[in-house]
Amino acid sequence: MTAYAIDVEHLSKSFRGKRVIADLSLRVAEGEVCGFLGGNGSGKTTTMRLLCGLLLPDGGRGTCLGIDLLTGADEIRRQVGYMTQRFSLYGDLTVAENLDFVARLHGVRDRSAMIREAVERAGLGGYLHQLAEELSGGWKQRLALAAAVLHKPRLLLLDEPTAGVDAKARREFWDLIHEFASEGMTVLVSTHYMDEAERCARVIYLAGGHLVVQGTAAEVVAQAHITVIEAVGGAVETAAPRLRHQPGIETATVFGRALRVTGSDGATLRAAIAAAGVGAFDWREVEPRLDDVFIHMLNNPPAGISYGEEG
Amino acid sequence: MRLFAWQRFRAMIGKEARQLRRDRGMVALTLVLPMIQLFLFGYAINMNPRHLPTALVSADHSRYERDIVTALENTKYFDIHLYPTEQAAEEALRRWDVMFIIDIPPNFERDVLHGASPSILIDADGSDPTAIGNATAAVTALGANVLARDLPPDPRLRPAQAAYQTILHARYNPEQITALNIVPALIAVVLTFSTLVSTAMAITREREMGTMENLLVLPIQPAEVLLGKILPYVALGYLQVSLVLSIAVLVFGVPVAGSLTLLLGAIGLFIACNLALGFVISSLARTQRQAMQMAQFVFLPSMLLSGFLFPFRGMPVWAQVIGDVLPITHMLRIARGVLLKGNGWPEIAPDVWPMAAFGLAIGALAVLTYRRTLD
Ligand SMILES: Nc1ncnc2c1ncn2[C@@H]1O[C@H](COP(=O)(O)OP(=O)(O)OP(=O)(O)O)[C@@H](O)[C@H]1O
Ligand SMILES: [Mg+2]
Secondary structure, eight states: OOOEEEEEEEEEEEETTEEEEEEEEEEEETTOEEEEEEOTTSSHHHHHHHHTTSSOOSEEEEEETTEETTTOHHHHHHHEEEEOSSOOSOTTSBHHHHHHHHHHHTTOSSHHHHHHHHHHHHTOGGGTTSBGGGSOHHHHHHHHHHHHHTTOOSEEEEESTTTTOOHHHHHHHHHHHHHHHHTTOEEEEEOSOHHHHTTSSEEEEEETTEEEEEEOHHHHHHHHOOEEEEEEOTTHHHHHHHHHTSTTOOEEEEETTEEEEEESOHHHHHHHHHHHTOOOOOOEEEOOOHHHHHHHHHHSOOTTOOOTTOO | OOSOOHHHHHHHHHHHHHHHHHOHHHHHHHHHHHHHHHHHTTSOOOOOOOOEEEEEEESOOOHHHHHHHHHHHHTTSEEEEEOSSHHHHHHHHHTTSOSEEEEEOTTHHHHHHTTOOOEEEEEEETTSHHHHHHHHHHHHHHOGGGGGGGSOSSGGGSOSSOSOEEEEEEESSTTOOHHHHHHHHHHHHHHHHHHHHHHHHHHHHHHHHTHHHHHHHSSOOHHHHHHHHHHHHHHHHHHHHHHHHHHHHHTSOOOOOSOHHHHHHHHHHHHHHHHHHHHHHHHHOSSHHHHHHHHHHHHHHHHHSSSSSSOGGGSOHHHHHHHHHSHHHHHHHHHHIIIIIOOOHHHHHHHHHHHHHHHHHHHHHHHHHOOSSOO
């Protein structure tokens, strides 16, 4: 039997009558790096807050690290590291002071060694005595990550840790995340970047507070049953809007000189393109990507589920 | 998990103290504001309260005594209660129960008739000069004709000079300098401003800055947050007290008649009351703006109904009831009593208990309203 670091059932949460999380059941195996995806307002942050006890669910139950969500908030606080989406350390304290404060609250033994280790891993060495509010966005993120892992949590919740982080640092962040996982930490990490989703062992896609799909990236793509065809040429910009409104075509998107068109199957797609009469392109079928899949899912919700107004 | 751990508590204090030190504007404000208030309020507004409680000690129950009592009561300034002995009346004066003692000497009637012009001694509580000012003037204005109706009709039998004299004696503050009344009270006012606002902001600020999200997810208990945030401000409060007291003594010549230790102890309780109240505000308010507005809601009655600006005795009963709930009302009496009257524990105790009760009740409310989630 697999042990689950996160195992929750039928969670729901409303804010002032507005349902934000609806009947969410979620399992994340121990030691897994799990990507958490979904559009703006789909409920990722809210779910993470429910998981670490920052919000009380209106309904549902479950465990985090085997500890009951509803009764074990104190214990969960000690074993979970949570990096918030918005920077939430103290701007008027230095990097070192912030880390020291967090370490003390966690009652970390051998504080200075642990802080040194976290600082080294996050590459914060040169900034120890700088006020946190004076750090650039990317460095704030590194500080927040260092603070979240100081006490060696068993479960790490990272809410868009790489938002605003440059490409090289983003790669380093992910190397770190995998390092943590190899040490036994379970990581649930939300992101809007598809390349990051592909670095996760599993992804969970959320829309309108519902879980839409979960699995490995390949599984998710295979389950989706969509076809993507692509053409390269000079006139793609003018063709795209006309294709977009053609029945049988779900999306038509320009990427540089390439035009990417998605639909449920190849034959319908080609027929629709011909009907639109956008001229001669050399259409080739290509592999669907995760973002193609997610957009398809949003456009074709399973019966009985409405995703609300976001997409 | 333990409900209180020294390490977490100390970490919280350390963090707050650091943030406080770096908040230059805040520190400047807490040191400059008291000085401005001190000099602004150094001169008081003259008010005219009536129905001041008055003790009558009479060694000679005669019709002349009744005439005088009636005349005094007709001025509307005095509510006269009979006290059996001079000691009892003295005690009442020290406890703020009465503001005047009227002492009618033995053989008053005989001396009036013999033309000996006996003296009525009136002791007034000078520690609140605005309160007694007009009342004492009214006494002097009464003059001798009060007794006219009851004096013998035959002019030859009437005393040659004034039938009696009044000797007025303002106690505790003989020169009736208003500053002596206002300045000790400023200790309480200044503390209300600084401690209430700073704690009202303490939690709200974390919420507004977004740091609350992180603090709530850390394993820290409410009591540790509360006390850890409060203590640095207690220290700041005492700094203000010493500043105000020094200026009060050196510039305004306020005496220190009682025990300074006793006063500082009572101030500690007073600070705790304000901090607890600030905490309740900061748990209820969503933004710092809201917190400020709620603090204003406390300031207004604190200034108006406590006996700081307007004499407590001059207020209607409902206002006195509200005033009695506020810790500042009691702190004012304690500060004035200890500094001016040299009051000790027995005299200040009746004002300490209401403060302690307020502090406990509000402290419990603070712990109860502290939310451990973002809901
Ligand atoms: N405290 C709150 N009060 C009211 N509504 C809230 C609150 N927090 C979140 N919401 C609403 O809940 C929904 C989900 O928000 P949430 O922050 O969980 O989305 P998200 O998936 O993290 O979005 P993003 O990708 O933009 O970070 C949104 O519609 C938001 O407006
Ligand atoms: Mg979010």
